Amino acid sequence: MPISETGTSSKVFADRAALMRPRGPSSGFTLIEILVVIVIVGIVMSIAILSITLAGGDSQLREEAQRMVSLVEVAQDESLLQGREFGLEFMQGAYRFVEFDPFTRQWGEIIGDDTLRLRELPEELELELFIEDRRVILKTDPARMSSSEDDRPGIQQYAPHVLIYSSGDMSPFELHFVRRIDDSLLAVQGDFAGRVEIVTPEDSM
Numbered sequence: 001m002p003i004s005e006t007g008t009s010s011k012v013f014a015d016r017a018a019l020m021r022p023r024g025p026s027s028g029f030t031l032i033e034i035l036v037v038i039v040i041v042g043i044v045m046s047i048a049i050l051s052i053t054l055a056g057g058d059s060q061l062r063e064e065a066q067r068m069v070s071l072v073e074v075a076q077d078e079s080l081l082q083g084r085e086f087g088l089e090f091m092q093g094a095y096r097f098v099e100f101d102p103f104t105r106q107w108g109e110i111i112g113d114d115t116l117r118l119r120e121l122p123e124e125l126e127l128e129l130f131i132e133d134r135r136v137i138l139k140t141d142p143a144r145m146s147s148s149e150d151d152r153p154g155i156q157q158y159a160p161h162v163l164i165y166s167s168g169d170m171s172p173f174e175l176h177f178v179r180r181i182d183d184s185l186l187a188v189q190g191d192f193a194g195r196v197e198i199v200t201p202e203d204s205m
Helices: 010-020 031-082
Strands: 086-090 094-101 106-109 125-131 134-136 162-164 173-179 184-190 196-199
Touching: 031 086, 031 094, 031 125, 031 162, 031 173, 031 184, 031 196
Parallel strands: none
Antiparallel strands: 086 094, 086 162, 094 106, 125 134, 125 173, 173 184, 184 196
């Protein structure tokens, strides 16, 4: 066993030094440290949940916009093949197709067509309509259709926002699908030639 110059074992000095060293705090976590960890974990989980929700919301916007584009294309095909004139009326949270009757010269609802029926958006989504770069104030409910009694002077006749002609042409418009919780939006544009497409906000500006 090694011996120091004084003849005392170095191990004995080491043991005494260990005994004289002040004891530090216990190795366990304090209540404050535990609370800090809980708060951090909660923040991380909240961010993750929000990211998943927004990502799902973006797909929801695109799904609704794509559905509307597809329905317009169906109406265009039927208009061309059958010589019918269709229209599109928009509300804050819904839209519907209507048809022009050449005999009564009135617009009316499309009866018995489940494809071109009234379409309601999910509660968290809204529509914004722009025609000729001007925003159109949309109502919450469908407008009342005109009747033969409305032919009198001074009574405003019903007319849809967008016209889909049997020639394949269409009145231009821009429709925004908006999610108010984070002001995300996706736009659908239709031009006079009948082209309808989904565009990003940057493209629509």
